[in-house]
Amino acid sequence: MKSIVLKLFALMLFSLSLHASDAHAPAAEEMGSSSTHKEETYQPQTFTEMTMGFLASTGVNAILNPDPNEVNAHGEAMSDFHKSWGRVLMILITFLLFYLAIAKGYEPLLLLPIAFGGLLANIPVANIAGAHGFLGVIYNMGLANEMFPIIIFMGVGAMTDFGPLLSNPKTALLGGAAQFGIFGTLVGAVALSQYTEMFDFTLQQAAAISIIGGADGPTSIFIATKLAPELLGAIAVASYSYMALVPIIQPPIMRALTSEKERKIKMVTLRHVSRLEKLVFPVMVLTLAIMVLPDSTPLIGAFMFGNFLKESGVVERLSDTLQNSLINIVTIFLGLGVGSKLAADQFLVLDTLAILVLGLTAFSVGTAAGVIMAKIMNLFPGSKVNPLIGSAGVSAVPMAARVSNKVGMEYDRSNMLLMHAMGPNVAGVIGSAVAAGVMISIFG
Template sequence: MCTLLTSGSDFVWNSLRDFAGSTGIAGFFAEMGWGNVAMILVAFFLLYLAIRHKFEPLLLFTIAFGMLLTNLPDANLYHTELFEGGHVHWDIFVANAGLLDYLYLGVKLGIYPCLIFVGVGAMTDFGPLIANPKSFLLGAAAQIGIFATFLGAYALGFTPAQAGSIGIIGGADGPTAIYLTSMLSPELLGPIAVAAYSYMALVPVIQPPIMRALTTRKERAIRMRTLRPVSKLERILFPIVIAVIIALLLPSAAPLIGCLMLGNLMKECGVVDRLSKTVQNELMNIVVIFLGLTVGATATAEAFLNFRTLGILVLGVVAFGLGTAGGVLLAKLMNLFSKEGNKINPLIGSAGVSAVPMAARVSQVEGQKEDPGNYLLMHAMGPNVAGVVGSAVAAGILLSFLG
C-alpha cells in the first residue's frame, strides 16, 4: 500500500514538474534574453500608439500584436529558420510550421499586398487625376525620395536589395513597402513595415514644416480653377488603359497596378456592386488582420534590435521628407511656365506621396491657414492618387533591377 502511495505521489510530482517546465513562464526565465523583453515592450508601446493615439490603428495594432506573439517564449507561432535566406524551406516546413508561418506565406508570396490593392482601388476616386492630368507629374516627382534614399542607403553600406527596400518607405505606401521588401529583403520586413506605417501616421507632423519652408505666403494662397466634371466613360476606361500600359512597359509592377485597377474598375463600372463592397470591407479587413500579424511576427529581437534598424528609421524619414519636397518643388517649377490664373498651388505637390487621403488633407489645412476660403482638397487628391500609382511603379522598377 505504501509503495502504491509513493509511486502515485511520484507520478503526480513528476507530472506537475513537467507541466511547470513546459509553461511559458519557465521558458521566460530559461530562454528569454533582454532583446525579447525589449521587443515585448516595443509591442506594448505600438499598441499604445494605435489604441490611444490612433496612429494607423488598422495595421499598427495588428503588427504590434504579431510582434508580441513572436517574442513570447515557447509560443512556436513563427520560425525564422523556415524562411532563412529569403526562401521558403518546404522540406522542413510542414513538420515545424506554426500558425503564423502558414499565414506568412501570404506575405512571402506577395498575395496580401495585392489583395489590399484591390480594396484600395475600389475605394479610390481617380476623378481629380483624370480631370487634371498634370497631377501625374506631381505624383511622379514625389517618388524622388524613393530613389534618392536608395542611393544614400547603398552609399552607407546596405546591399542594393536592402537599399531598395529602405527607399520605398519614401512612397508612404505600406502595402507596396511590404510587397517589395518581402521580395528583396525579407530580413528587414519588420523594421521597414513599422517605419512605413509610423511615418504614414505622422504625415500631419512631418509634412507641414517642409511645405512652409519651401513656399511663400503668396504661393500658399494661390486659388486653383474648379476641376471639370469627369464622365463615366472616362472613369471606366482609365483603369483599363493604365493597367494595360504599365503591364506592357513594366511587367514587374503589373501585380500591384493590375489589382489596384481591378478594384477601381469594380467601383466605376457599376455592375458588380456586391464585389466592390466585398473587397472594400470584408476582404480588406480579413487581409489586413493576416498581413499585420505576420509582418509583426518577423520583428524578432535579432532582426529588430540593431544599429541597422536605427539607420532604417532615419533613412525612412529622410525618404519621406525628400518625397514631400520633390512634389512641392516641381509644382513651383511648373508655375514658371504657367499663365496667370492657371497656376498650381505648390502645397498640393506634397500630396504626391501616396498616404491617401491624409496627405491631401494636410495640403487643404495648410492652404486654409493662408486663405480660409481656399479649398484645395480635390486638387490635392489628384497628386495623391497619382502617388499610389507612382509608388507601385517605383517598386516595379526597383524589382526589375534588383529582384
C-alpha cells in the same frame, strides 16, 4: 488593493525564478532522456519531478535561462539576449505600439494587428511565429508569396476615385516628383553601408528600405517580401508609422519651402469628369504599364482591377466586398503576418535603427520634391498650381491630401485644396507602383 496584488505577483515571480534556476539543470537532463521515450511509454514521475518539469517549461524560466538549443523561425542560432531580455523588450515595444494605435490613433487598423502579432511572436517556448505556429502559417500563406499586399491593393483601387486626376492631368507630375524620395534614399542607404562599418545593406535591402518613401504600405510590404524578407518587420512598422505621422512630418517641410503668396494661390475649379472617362482610365493605365514596365503590372493590375469594378457600376456587390469585407479580412492576416517578423532576433538589431532613420529621410525628401516640382511647374505658362498640393504626391491616400487642405486653409479660409490634392495623391500611388516595378525589373 492594487499594490497588494502587485506585491503578490512580484513575490510569485521571484519564487518561481528561484525554483526555476536551481531546477533547470536536472530538469533539462530529464527532458532530454524522457522526450525520446515519450511516445512509447509514460514514465511514472513523483510529484516533485512533475512540478520541476512544469516549472522548467514556464515562460519565466525560458526568459531567465534561455535554452541553448533554441533556434529562430529560420532555424538559425540566436544570441542569449534575443532569447531572453530581448523578448521582454520587444513585448514592451508592442505595448508602446498599442498605445500609439489606441490613444494616438496612428493607423490603428494596421498597427494594432501588427503589434499584437509582434507580441505573440515574442512568446518563448510556444514558437507561434515558427513554421508550424499559426503566425508562421499565416506568413507563409499570404506574405511569403506576396498575395496579401496585392489583395489590399485591389481594395484600395476600389476605394480610389480618379476623377480629380482626370480633370487636371498635369498634377500627375507631382506624384512622380515625390518618388524622388525613394531613389534618393536608395543612394543614401548604399552610401551608408559603403562608408560606415556599422551597416552593411546589400543593394536589394537598400531598395526595399527606400520604398518606404513611397508612403504606400502594401507596396512597401510587397517589395520587402520580394527583395529583403529579413527586414520586413522593421520596414512595415516604419512605413505605417510614418504614414500615420504625415500630419506631423509634412507641414514644417511644406511651410519651409513655400512663400505666403504661393500658399494662397487659388486653383482653377475642377471640371466635371464623365463616367466613360473614369471607366477607360484604369484600362488605359494598365495598357501603358504592359507596354512600358510589365514588372509593375502585379501592383498596377490589381489596383486597376479594383478601380475598374467600381467604375463599371454593374458589379456593385463585388466592389463593395473589395472595399469592405475582403480588405478587412486581409488586413487582419497581413497585420498578424507582418507582426510575426517583429521577433526579437529580427527586430532588435542595429539595422532597424538605420531603417527608421532612412525611412523618415525618404518620406521628407519625397515631400520636399513634390513641393519643389509644383514650384517648377508654376514657372511655365498655364494655370497655376498651389505648391501645397505637391506634398500630396507621396501617396498616403488620403491623409496627405487632407494635410495639404489643412495647411492651405490656415492661410486662406476659403481655399479648398482637398480635391486638387487628390490628383497628385492618386498619381503618387501609380508612381510608387512604377518605382516598385523598376526595382523588381532590376533586382527581381
